[in-house]
Amino acid sequence: MAVPGRKVSDGHLTVFCQPCDRDGERLAAHGYCKDCCEHLCESCFKHHMRHTLSRDHILVDKTNMPQTLQPSSTFHYQQHDDFTKPCHKHKREVINFYCQDHNELLCSVCVTHGHHQHSSCKVSYIPDISENVIDGKEYLEMLKTMDSMSEQFRKIQDRMYRLTVKANKTLANVLEDIKLFRKEINQKLDELEKQAAVEVNVFQDENLKILKEVETACNDRTRDLWTSCNSMKRLNSSKQAEKLFMEVKSAEKMIEDCEKRLVELAKFKVNGYSFTPNETISKLLTSEKSLGILVQKTMHDESTTNASMIFEKELSYHEDICVKTAKDTKRCWITGMIVLTPNTLVITDKYNMTVKLINTCSRYVTDRLQLDCGPYDITSVTSTELGATLPSSHKIQFIAISSNKLKQQHTIKVDGNCWGISCYQDKLVVSFCDPAKLQILDMDGIVLETFEDQNFRNPLYVEAISSSIFISDTNKKRVTRINWYGQVIGSYGDMNEPRGILLSDDGTVFVCDREKQVVKEILGDCSAGKVIMKDISSLQAVCWCSTTMKLYYSSEDGVDRDKNNFIFTSINCNRQ
Known part of the structure; x- marks a missing residue:
């Protein structure tokens, strides 16, 4: 067994001086102090004999000294200033050795008192073997393995969510x-x-x-x-x-x-008459403890088996909701929509520079928040906070919602014309045009990742989940699916001008195709899609309520301009 401080030479072991080794100099041990439990070189040995505090210590010469390192009771062995990771077995010691036979990180106590000292283990001093790890094969392969494993964990998390x-x-x-x-x-x-x-x-x-x-x-x-x-x-x-x-x-x-x-x-x-209850019903009400039983069944992740989509056939028009108010000076342009509750929508009206709260039961605008510039897309940050992109001012506006009232909060600055926005686990995914790129930000606006390559040309809308980010790109004429590292992992291209995009709870994608005048439903892996609404001019934004099974959408029609002042509802009673 070879360790730092001991060299194998012709079958004999050489033990180094421990005081000198702490100063970075390795000198062969000449003797041993039983009181200090330390090996000493010739100079330290002589000095030990002369020093007032140690001249009465019991010293043994090289022939009689221990042939293994003995840790001092007062000194915690450490040969390098970079060693800070504590040993999991000896909490007061730091790791500075590595056993290649057991693939185990060790401290000096592990080496001198553990099972490694009695075996033929190949134990190495970490500074002696770590010089080639920088940008080395093992390091790069480990990164790939960890990325792959992280992706697997994300997939499991996403699957369990669905x-x-x-x-x-x-x-x-x-x-x-x-x-x-x-x-x-x-x-x-x-x-x-x-x-x-x-x-x-x-x-x-x-x-x-x-x-x-x-x-x-x-x-x-x-x-x-x-x-x-x-x-x-x-x-x-x-x-x-x-x-x-x-x-x-x-x-x-x-x-x-x-x-x-x-x-x-x-x-x-x-x-005269009296009432005697039905005996069977009386016994039933007395004896029965429930209306029935809940039968447990295992849920299957249909997205991994290319399962059928939510709707078996096309949706049909249900109703429209006027979102233009008396305070609006222009026709509406609804560019962003989200479902807040089954009866509440939040929309962005870019032309009138407002965010509006809509009650879908009363079909009425219940609150209206005026901004300094036109918002484009909107996302839920928390149950009581929203985030909206302000392309012209290069900002993201945060909005509080409480008691059916919208309140303007702080903004964060971004470095470009921000359009689409989606929030997942305290991270904002934002799309930009001129130049086209995608950024992942924290809630303070700090850029965590930037993806700017040939995969994006005009990404107007984004949606994010645990394992994927979906981008609706009008110039690329496709919906692109990437992971959180920016790698493309799926693409659906049977489109001419994709606009608004959304994800249902089970991972199904809905996207508006403005030029084809259709709304498509796409599988979460982007492997297939089908038309669920057609013959709708100038489609813009879309959102979906899984509770009411309603799809909401807006238009930006240059001919029938009154149509822009409405959001429309389509419904299908089929439930999976």
Whole structure:
């Protein structure tokens, strides 16, 4: 085993002086101090014998000294000022050796007390073997391996993001199914309640019919008795004996009839009722603990198997929303749109130099933020903050949103005409024209990466996810997919003038083709695409709401200028 401080020569080991080795000079050890636990060269050995503090130490000569380095209890061995990485086994020591047999970084304690000293390990002093690592093959290959592995981690992260979004969509569908089931239960209970109400009404009608019959009979007999009684009183007063006699006899007959009628009426019955719940339903409500069960199923990443897209057929026009307000002095030009919530859009109106908040339910502009120059594209930075590009002023404007109000915040300066913008994990991806390039910035505007090559000519819009950045380039007539290192990893070219671009939650790409007058749906790997809307003139911007399954788009029409004041909605009820 060869280590710094020991040289193999004819099978004999040479141990270096440790005090001199700390000063960068290597001298063979001449002896050893047992009190200091250090090997000493001839000069240090003699000095050790003479010095007041060490002349009483126990010294042994070269023949009797240990043939391995012994670490001092008070000194932590370090041979080079650049050694700062601590040993994972000996926290107070720094790494300065490398064992090639075990591919392990070591400190001096590892070397002198570990298993390496008792084996034939090839242990090297790092400064002796590290001179060729700069721009070396091992370094370059390691960078490639780490880049490749980082890309794999990003792909896994992106895949899990898509699967999680997809799985959460199924849970949203579960809630809808539960509501539908609850609605069916309510409908059935309503039907049973109506049926019971009908029965109650029948019984009420029967009771009322009996009451009416009794009331009529009683009223008729009471009236007859009252009339006969008054007649007898009048005849008796007038001393008309003959007539009174006949009336009395008639009254006797009436009394007999009334007695019989009283007996009959006394037999009439009125029924009361009580309610006994359905035993099956009662047991169900008592025993059942849930409306049903959630069946677990494994989600599959369809994007890796070239799966079908969101829409099976073309979308159809649904409605339009006027976004022009009384304060707007010009016709609108909606160049950027994002979905904030299922019922809220945020749009950029470049001609009127405004950012507008739209309620899609009321189809009304709920707030309007006036800027000093026209914004082009917009992105969500956080749930309460937006970022918009200001091409003419070479700035990115941050905007706060709270209580359905837009508020202008700070800006950051950029080095060119910025057009498209997308935010992912606290990084801004911004596209530029004249010259065409793509930049990745942090939130303070510091440029992290710049991609400026033949892959870009006029990149107006960008969208970013964990593993990819998609660029809509009007001059290249294609949608280009690159990774975060600027390498092209996909391209879709069946386009004439691509404009607004967006990504759905599952990684599907939507893009407007202004010249072809269509909106296309493209797979996330850019391998295939299809038309989902057609015959729409002057398409500009587009955004998508996965909750409502609605696609919003705008136009910049030079002929039908009123059309520019609207955003349009298309919808398809097909759900994957």
